[in-house]
Amino acid sequence: MARGGSHYVCQSCGAFYAKWQGQCTACGEWNTLVEESAPPPVGGKKGSSAPRARGGGLDFVDLHGSSAPAPRRPSGIGELDRVTGGGIVPGSAILIGGDPGIGKSTLLTQLVARLAETGARCAYISGEEAVDQVRLRAGRLGISAAPVALASATALRDILPALETDNPPDVVVIDSIQTMYLDALDSAPGTVGQVRACAQELIRAAKKRGFALILVGHVTKEGAIAGPRVLEHMVDTVLYFEGERGHQFRILRAVKNRFGPTDEIGVFEMTDRGLSEVPNPSALFLAERRDNVSGAAVFAGMEGTRPVLVEIQALVAPTSFGTPRRAVVGWDSGRLAMVMAVLDARCGLSIGAQDVYLNVAGGLRISEPAADLAVAAALVSAYSGEPVPPDMVVFGEVGLAGEVRQVGQTDARLKEALRLGFGRALIPARRAGAAQGSSGLTLTEIDRLAELVERLAPAEDNTWRRKLP
Ligand code: TYD
Numbered sequence: 479m480a481r482g483g484s485h486y487v488c489q490s491c492g493a494f495y496a497k498w499q500g501q502c503t504a505c506g507e508w509n510t511l512v513e514e515s516a517p518p519p520v521g522g523k524k525g526s527s528a529p530r531a532r533g534g535g536l537d538f539v540d541l542h543g544s545s546a547p548a549p550r551r552p553s554g555i556g557e558l559d560r561v562t563g564g565g566i567v568p569g570s571a572i573l574i575g576g577d578p579g580i581g582k583s584t585l586l587t588q589l590v591a592r593l594a595e596t597g598a599r600c601a602y603i604s605g606e607e608a609v610d611q612v613r614l615r616a617g618r619l620g621i622s623a624a625p626v627a628l629a630s631a632t633a634l635r636d637i638l639p640a641l642e643t644d645n646p647p648d649v650v651v652i653d654s655i656q657t658m659y660l661d662a663l664d665s666a667p668g669t670v671g672q673v674r675a676c677a678q679e680l681i682r683a684a685k686k687r688g689f690a691l692i693l694v695g696h697v698t699k700e701g702a703i704a705g706p707r708v709l710e711h712m713v714d715t716v717l718y719f720e721g722e723r724g725h726q727f728r729i730l731r732a733v734k735n736r737f738g739p740t741d742e743i744g745v746f747e748m749t750d751r752g753l754s755e756v757p758n759p760s761a762l763f764l765a766e767r768r769d770n771v772s773g774a775a776v777f778a779g780m781e782g783t784r785p786v787l788v789e790i791q792a793l794v795a796p797t798s799f800g801t802p803r804r805a806v807v808g809w810d811s812g813r814l815a816m817v818m819a820v821l822d823a824r825c826g827l828s829i830g831a832q833d834v835y836l837n838v839a840g841g842l843r844i845s846e847p848a849a850d851l852a853v854a855a856a857l858v859s860a861y862s863g864e865p866v867p868p869d870m871v872v873f874g875e876v877g878l879a880g881e882v883r884q885v886g887q888t889d890a891r892l893k894e895a896l897r898l899g900f901g902r903a904l905i906p907a908r909r910a911g912a913a914q915g916s917s918g919l920t921l922t923e924i925d926r927l928a929e930l931v932e933r934l935a936p937a938e939d940n941t942w943r944r945k946l947p
């Protein structure tokens with residue numbers, strides 16, 4: 479039973495309960511309820527006996543007005559500025575999430591060092607590592623000389639007074655929010671209540687004193703920033719730092735940004751001297767491509783305003799157990815099932831009974847439907863054993879009727895392919911009257927998925943194809 483002033487909070491979704499129960503009825507997770515004392519009331523407790531102070535009312539204004547665009551503090555790290563929309567906005571709160579060991583601390587150490595060298599006053603507060611460890615990293619990165627104020631602390635009681643001075647720093651990094659605690663709460667650091675209350679206090683201080691606050695957040699196995707989703711609602715910008723641990727590529731992605739775009743990515747490479755920018759990711763993603771291997775197709779995708787070419791690899795193998803396996807890295811497995819179903823129903827390609835593996839090379843995650851056609855090309859090639867021509871890029875959306883649909887920014891995709899030395903493109907048929915500018919590539923325009931199968935595996939030798947009624 480809850481004692482006076484405490485309640486139970488689901489560590490997965492943040493739902494409140496008056497008494498303990500085994501399963502959270504809000505999100506269905508088991509054993510996630512943890513007792514926490516009530517957070518300090520904001521603006522008077524409901525039902526408290528003290529009368530509420532009367533508010534001052536609101537002054538409504540018009541939608542149009544002369545507000546200046548948000549001032550920004552560019553970091554000089556181009557890939558980071560691209561994702562934040564041109565630099566860090568003073569007074570804003572940024573949450574950066576990612577798996578342990580992916581390089582969050584490295585990126586932020588490099589960021590504060592760069593900012594400090596341009597004259598900004600930066601504070602780096604580490605709750606995870608001792609001062610010596612952070613110094614060691616800075617030494618390895620070759621940035622020890624930067625005038626960054628470094629501290630190792632976890633108690634907000636100590637941290638807040640240092641920030642809430644009349645002359646606060648310009649940028650404050652908290653690494654990580656899960657290690658911080660407020661001693662007004664009984665619960666352990668990292669629990670929903672602590673994380674939420676600490677973030678609230680820090681954000682309040684940032685807004686009041688006008689410093690930019692960067693919070694590091696851990697990511698759970700499921701990929702959400704650990705603890706409360708509420709943290710994502712409280713901050714202005716949410717960035718995810720992702721990548722496969724075995725690969726050296728790291729991708730910084732904005733999933734929420736009140737001051738900029740959310741579809742841009744920044745690409746970095748982890749080297750022995752920290753993270754270095756990759757201004758030309760396509761060349762990197764294609765660097766280890768082998769020609770004339772079946773089951774691979776190059777997709778010309780868009781990430782925000784930037785075209786990115788990646789290789790999509792597929793493998794079709796006999797099933798050794800009853801249920802065929804599907805393993806997908808870097809793409810949506812539901813979308814794979816759809817493309818396979820269309821190949822089966824509209825093109826007579828029964829892959830369904832076999833194991834299918836799909837991989838986006840280099841650790842990129844693709845969410846564009848425009849990758850459908852490239853995935854289909856990789857699958858057809860894997861199934862038939864016929865390689866996709868090595869100088870060909872593929873893009874287009876596939877519909878359930880087996881039609882190939884138009885996608886946006888065709889010209890930008892083709893231009894990038896030409897720049898990287900590709901000679902051919904397999905693309906959706908363009909509408910009559912659409913701008914048919916010369917792209918410099920040999921274009922093959924198709925409007926049915928079956929045409930792709932015909933082209934990649936000509937009819938005379940595709941005995942593996944089922945006759946369609
Ligand atoms: P780190 O920034 O500590 O990760 P996070 O804060 O996200 O947990 O990065 C840790 C990994 O990065 C570690 O495995 C070592 C590697 N690394 C390099 O490869 N080169 C470097 O220069 C640095 C500083 C780290």
Ligand code: MG
Pocket residue numbers: 582583584606653
């Ligand atoms: Mg770290």
